[in-house]
Every structure is written in C-alpha cells, then in structure tokens.
Amino acid sequence: MxxxxxxxxxxxxxxxxEATRRYDKKLPELFVKEKRKIIAHQAKSGITHVSDPLLxxxxxxxxxxxxxxxxxxxxxxRFYENNTFYRQPIIKGxxxxxxxxxxxxxxxxxxxxxxxxxxxxxxxYTFADLSDNRFYKKKEDIVFAFAEVLAEEVDWLAKQGxxxxxxxxxxxxxxxxxxxxxxxxxxxxxxxKKSSESAVHFYFGDISKNIDRFLxxxxxxxxxxFRSTKLERLKGTSFTKRLGCGYVNAQNTKMETxxxxxxxxxxxxxxxxxxxxxxxxxxDFEFIPQPFASRKVSNIGKACKILEAEKI
Amino acid sequence: xxxxxxxxxxxxSVKKPEWLVxxxxxxxxxxxxxEKARDDAAYLNIRMFEDIGxxxxxxxxxxxxxxxxxxxxxxxxxxxxGRVRSWDNRYYRKARVIDKLQYVKCYHIDELKFVKDHAxxxxxxxxxxxxxxxxxSYNEYYSTKEDLVMDFAKKVxxxxxxxxxxxxxxxxxxxxxxxxxxxxxxxxxVDAFNEVVKGINAIFTCHICYSGNNYASLFPxxxxxxxxxxxxxxxxxxxxxxxxxxxxxxxxxxxxxFREYGSKAGxxxxxxxxxxxxxxxxxxxxxxxxxxxxxxxxxKLVYTNPDCGLRTRSREIAFAKLQAIAEGTVMARKxxxxxx
Numbered sequence: 090m091x092x093x094x095x096x097x098x099x100x101x102x103x104x105x106x107e108a109t110r111r112y113d114k115k116l117p118e119l120f121v122k123e124k125r126k127i128i129a130h131q132a133k134s135g136i137t138h139v140s141d142p143l144l145x146x147x148x149x150x151x152x153x154x155x156x157x158x159x160x161x162x163x164x165x166x167r168f169y170e171n172n173t174f175y176r177q178p179i180i181k182g183x184x185x186x187x188x189x190x191x192x193x194x195x196x197x198x199x200x201x202x203x204x205x206x207x208x209x210x211x212x213x214y215t216f217a218d219l220s221d222n223r224f225y226k227k228k229e230d231i232v233f234a235f236a237e238v239l240a241e242e243v244d245w246l247a248k249q250g251x252x253x254x255x256x257x258x259x260x261x262x263x264x265x266x267x268x269x270x271x272x273x274x275x276x277x278x279x280x281x282k283k284s285s286e287s288a289v290h291f292y293f294g295d296i297s298k299n300i301d302r303f304l305x306x307x308x309x310x311x312x313x314x315f316r317s318t319k320l321e322r323l324k325g326t327s328f329t330k331r332l333g334c335g336y337v338n339a340q341n342t343k344m345e346t347x348x349x350x351x352x353x354x355x356x357x358x359x360x361x362x363x364x365x366x367x368x369x370x371x372x373d374f375e376f377i378p379q380p381f382a383s384r385k386v387s388n389i390g391k392a393c394k395i396l397e398a399e400k401i
Numbered sequence: 402x403x404x405x406x407x408x409x410x411x412x413x414s415v416k417k418p419e420w421l422v423x424x425x426x427x428x429x430x431x432x433x434x435x436e437k438a439r440d441d442a443a444y445l446n447i448r449m450f451e452d453i454g455x456x457x458x459x460x461x462x463x464x465x466x467x468x469x470x471x472x473x474x475x476x477x478x479x480x481x482x483g484r485v486r487s488w489d490n491r492y493y494r495k496a497r498v499i500d501k502l503q504y505v506k507c508y509h510i511d512e513l514k515f516v517k518d519h520a521x522x523x524x525x526x527x528x529x530x531x532x533x534x535x536x537x538s539y540n541e542y543y544s545t546k547e548d549l550v551m552d553f554a555k556k557v558x559x560x561x562x563x564x565x566x567x568x569x570x571x572x573x574x575x576x577x578x579x580x581x582x583x584x585x586x587x588x589x590x591v592d593a594f595n596e597v598v599k600g601i602n603a604i605f606t607c608h609i610c611y612s613g614n615n616y617a618s619l620f621p622x623x624x625x626x627x628x629x630x631x632x633x634x635x636x637x638x639x640x641x642x643x644x645x646x647x648x649x650x651x652x653x654x655x656x657x658x659f660r661e662y663g664s665k666a667g668x669x670x671x672x673x674x675x676x677x678x679x680x681x682x683x684x685x686x687x688x689x690x691x692x693x694x695x696x697x698x699x700x701k702l703v704y705t706n707p708d709c710g711l712r713t714r715s716r717e718i719a720f721a722k723l724q725a726i727a728e729g730t731v732m733a734r735k736x737x738x739x740x741x
Contacts, residue, residue, distance in 0.1 A: 100485065100486075101486075103483065103484065106484055106490075106492050109490040110490055110492075147488070147489045147490075148488075165488055167582070167611065170582050170583045171582070172487065172493075172536070172537055172579065172582065173485075173486060173487060173488065174487065174488035175488070176488075176489075341539050341540065341541070342482050342497050342539040342541060343497075343539065343540075343541040375485070375486060376485060377482070377485065377539070378482050378483025378484060378485060378495070379483070380483065381482065381483075
C-alpha cells in the first residue's frame with residue numbers, strides 16, 4: 090500500500106465560517122461534527138495516515154501560544170509570504186507545559202481504527218523563529234525549551250494511541266546557517282524521542298542546498314514542498330529516508346489529476362530512490378476553500394491507487 | 402505634486418453606517434432605495450471628511466463591498482471560489498483566474514462622478530492595483546505569475562485608469578497592500594505599476610501597508626516607480642510618546658530609506674493606527690509630522706493620513722482619529738510657519 094497523508098490545518102466549511110463569525114453557541118459541537126466529516130473523507134479517500142484537520146487551531150502555533158507557561162499572545166504578524174496572519178507568541182518567561190496541550194484540540198476519539206493516527210505539531214525552530222523573545226538569551230534556548238515541551242506532549246499523545254508524528258518546519262526550510270540547521274535537528278530528536286514514527290515536513294523554502302543536512306536528522310521521513318523545491322535540484326541526492334512527496338499544490342485551486350500526481354511520484358522515485366514514499370500536499374490546505382481541498386484529497390487517494398496498480 | 406505642504410488626506414474605506422447595511426440586506430428594498438442609501442452614505446462621508454478639515458477626499462468607499470472583491474466581480478476571467486482565512490475567524494472571498502483577463506467596464510465611474518459633483522476639496526480616487534489583484538487570486542490560466550500581473554496591468558487596470566482620468570480624475574491612488582509580501586517579486590510589482598501609469602496625465606500615489614519588513618524590500622526598485630507619492634503605514638509600529646527623536650519615532654525609521662535612496666516622491670504619512678480604538682493625541686500627530694519633515698527635509702513632501710482605511714473601527718472612532726490627524730497637522734503647520 091502506498092502511504093499518504095494530509096498536512097496541518099484544513100479549511101473550514103462555509104457553515105463553520107459563518108458559525109465562527111457569529112460565535113455560535115453550538116460551535117464546539119459543530120467543530121466535532123465537521124472534524125468527523127473530514128476525517129471520514131480522508132479514510133474514504135484511502136489516506137493511510139489520518140490526521141485531525143485542526144479546524145479549531147487559529148494558526149499552527151495557537152494552542153501553544155495560549156497554553157504554555159511563559160508565553161503570551163502577541164500582535165498579528167504576516168505568516169511568511171502569505172495574505173494570512175498569525176498571533177505572534179511573546180516569550181516573557183521560562184517556557185513550561187501545564188498539562189496536555191492538545192487534549193481538547195486533537196479529536197482522538199474520531200480517529201478510525203485500522204488507520205495510522207498522525208498528529209501535526211510545529212517544529213521547535215519554527216516556534217522560536219515566529220516568536221518575539223523577551224526572556225531567553227538566545228533563540229537556540231527557546232528552540233530547546235520548546236523541544237522539551239513537545240517531548241512531553243508527544244509522550245502523552247503516544248500513550249493515547251498516536252503512532253505517527255509530523256513536525257512542520259517552514260522556518261527551517263528557509264534557514265541557511267549550517268549550525269542552526271544542526272541544532273534544530275538535535276532539538277527535533279529531543280522532541281520526537283518517544284515517537285514510533287517520525288517526520289519533518291519542510292515548506293515555503295527551497296531546501297535543495299541543505300538536503301544532505303536534513304537527511305542527517307534522526308527521523309523516518311523528510312517531507313518536501315515540491316512547489317518551492319524543484320525536484321531536478323535534488324538530483325544526485327542519496328535519499329536515505331522515506332520521502333514525503335508534497336506535489337499537490339495547497340495554495341492553488343487548479344486541480345492536479347490523479348495521473349499527474351502519480352507521474353510526479355514515479356519521477357521522484359526514479360530520481361531520488363528513497364526508502365519509500367508518502368504522497369501528500371505541499372503544505373496545509375487552509376489556503377484554498379474546502380471544496381477544492383476535498384477534491385485534492387480524493388485525487389491523492391486515487392493517485393495512490395494508480396501507484397499501487399503499477400506496483401510502485 | 403500639489404504645491405502646498407502638509408495636505409491632509411484619507412486613505413480608503415470607513416465603516417458603512419448601520420442603516421446602509423440594513424438597506425442593502427433588506428430583500429424588500431428596491432434597487433432605487435439601495436442606490437439612494439449608497440448616495441446618502443457617500444455624501445455623508447464626503448461632508449464629514451471636509452468638515453473635519455481634510456484637503457484631499459473621496460467617499461469612504463461607500464459603494465464598494467471590499468477592495469479586492471469589488472473589482473474582481475467586474476473583471477472578465479475571474480470567478481469566486483469561496484472564502485479563505487485572513488486571520489482567526491476573519492475570511493475574505495478569493496477568486497480564480499480561469500480565462501484571459503478582460504476589462505469589461507469602468508467599475509468606479511459612477512462613484513467618481515458622484516464625488517466630483519459633491520466634493521468641494523481635491524478629489525482622489527483609490528483603486529486596487531495589478532500586483533495585489535494577482536497576488537490575492539488563484540492563477541489557473543496564466544503560465545507564470547508575472548504574466549498574470551502584467552495582464553492585470555495592461556488589460557484591466559490601465560484601461561480603468563485611462564477611463565477615470567478621461568472622466569476627470571486628477572489624483573489616482575493605486576492600492577498595493579501585497580507589494581512587499583514577496584520581496585523577490587519587487588521587479589514585477591514595479592514594472593506593473595509603471596505599465597499602468599505610463600503616459601497618463603494625472604498624479605499617481607501608491608498605498609502600501611503592513612509590509613512585514615518595514616518597506617526595506619521596496620528599495621532600490623521603488624526609486625524607478627513613476628509614483629508621485631507613497632502613502633504608507635507607520636503609526637502601527639511607533640511609540641505613543643511625544644517627541645521627535647529617532648527613539649521616540651522608531652516607527653518612522655523607513656523614512657530614512659527614501660532619503661538615502663534619493664527618492665523625490667512625496668510621503669503619505671500614516672499618523673494614526675487603524676487597528677486600535679485609542680485615539681492619537683494631536684500633539685503626537687504633530688510630532689510624527691515634524692519628525693518626517695526633519696528626515697525628508699521638505700514639508701511639501703509630507704501628506705498626512707491614517708495608516709490605512711479605517712473600516713475596522715466604528716464610525717465614531719474613525720472620525721475622532723481623522724479629527725486628531727487634522728488638529729495635529731494644523732499644529733505642525735503652525736510650528737513650521739506654514740499658513741493654514
């Protein structure tokens with residue numbers, strides 16, 4: 090079976106958008122109902138690693154921004170090169186975990202049996218990079234403090250039955266300094282030490298120059314946004330891990346056909362010879378309206394069936 | 402540029418009055434009643450701007466739904482796809498470009514005529530620029546983003562500007578909030594702007610806000626823009642303390658870039674933060690203006706305005722902020738010995 094997964098925050102339906110705008114009293118129930126539908130769609134489409142669509146995460150850092158000791162919610166900041174904004178975490182004291190952060194933010198009860206359960210979390214370097222540090226001496230101190238918090242959270246989630254963890258690392262995809270990349274890798278190792286299956290997904294940046302450094306990370310899978318990193322630029326790379334093949338464009342409504350997706354995966358496999366491949370979007374689907382995201386999820390599933398038929 | 406120093410201007414939309422929104426949503430209201438309500442709101446905005454003391458006015462964009470959605474509805478080749486998040490529970494409607502873009506009609510002509518008929522002060526019309534239209538759309542048709550941006554410039558925005566100028570528009574503000582979102586695309590943004598305005602006899606200003614990198618990415622490319630004035634957001638980054646030192650006016654540090662690169666363009670100086678209800682002390686507005694004059698060296702290069710449109714604030718707060726801008730500007734003029 091060809092592995093497949095969805096990344097990060099999924100778009101809300103029009104019903105949910107309206108409900109959140111008027112702060113509907115039934116919002117908590119509505120979130121659960123909508124999450125159930127999306128998880129069912131993932132399962133029906135044949136996605137092997139199902140994940141919570143994070144509909145109630147206002148940005149990828151928010152549950153942490155709002156619940157960690159030493160962190161306060163700051164101003165709206167532009168989220169990389171997008172017309173989307175996030176609340177900047179302001180670090181005012183020692184970062185500490187007061188209890189399970191994702192307990193009410195990941196709907197574990199909705200995860201279907203017979204599928205792998207995947208949880209998406211921000212990578213430590215990205216959290217530090219997107220924060221306003223007013224406490225620690227160096228950014229690297231935040232990276233490792235957050236890695237310890239993540240390690241506790243991963244441990245708790247693993248005990249609830251989560252088998253697969255994916256750290257999303259846009260800031261790391263944009264990093265250039267070899268020492269920074271090395272330290273970030275060490276922090277990721279700390280964060281994921283209790284994870285049975287681990288992945289780091291790089292997006293928003295061309296990682297071709299640093300791919301060998303990322304392949305040194307102690308994780309099972311390296312995910313690549315192939316809209317930012319051209320496959321051809323990775324030629325000659327000895328891809329010693331599973332490749333998260335982020336070809337499906339989560340920032341454009343233009344629809345890739347299942348065959349187009351499958352053809353790209355085959356090309357990537359021939360060029361990089363990875364240990365195995367997971368088919369996925371290049372990043373979070375929240376940048377396109379839900380009906381388009383849902384069709385793209387279906388097409389990922391159909392592409393996997395083509396690949397299975399061709400024994401890829 | 403207009404040969405008078407420290408002119409006061411608005412930037413964009415103000416919140417629509419409740420009665421206008423109710424009328425527009427009322428299924429029983431006739432088309433005539435809705436048009437009358439729009440006219441009334443536009444007239445009220447013009448009167449309030451002028452009464453407060455603004456020198457350059459429009460109608461607070463009383464007829465427009467939103468700066469992207471309104472033009473997108475009127476351009477051939479665009480189709481709305483649904484809503485996407487801007488932040489938290491705030492969403493905007495985003496369109497797909499599914500065919501070659503075509504200019505269909507001068508979609509701002511009625512409002513321009515109305516404002517010209519009713520304004521006593523200088524009229525400035527704001528329009529959304531080609532780069533922002535492209536950046537906020539899904540490109541399903543053009544081979545590259547550059548092709549999309551340039552077709553917005555050549556096939557849509559330039560014909561629009563030509564029609565507006567032919568109808569008497571003398572100042573056109575091209576809104577480009579997306580301009581600095583992708584620093585590597587600055588060349589495309591500048592080329593598109595110049596393509597829109599080339600050879601057209603009017604004053605062109607460019608409004609850019611919330612750049613995320615303090616406008617550094619504008620340079621050096623911006624010096625090649627055929628732009629008479631950059632209307633920018635500064636107050637959002639500044640302190641609330643009085644004074645004209647670099648430390649007190651930290652939010653205005655980007656002004657030095659304009660000086661260092663020898664820009665001759667005027668600056669629409671954002672002196673009021675549109676994301677907070679707190680109304681600026683006119684003395685603070687005064688000091689922000691005096692600091693800008695000190696850095697740029699010529700009060701004729703400085704215009705005063707809010708950071709951006711004030712539509713996220715209540716009408717009471719918005720007009721109080723404009724009042725503070727007007728009072729602060731009068732104080733600055735007095736300090737500099739400029740006649741009112």
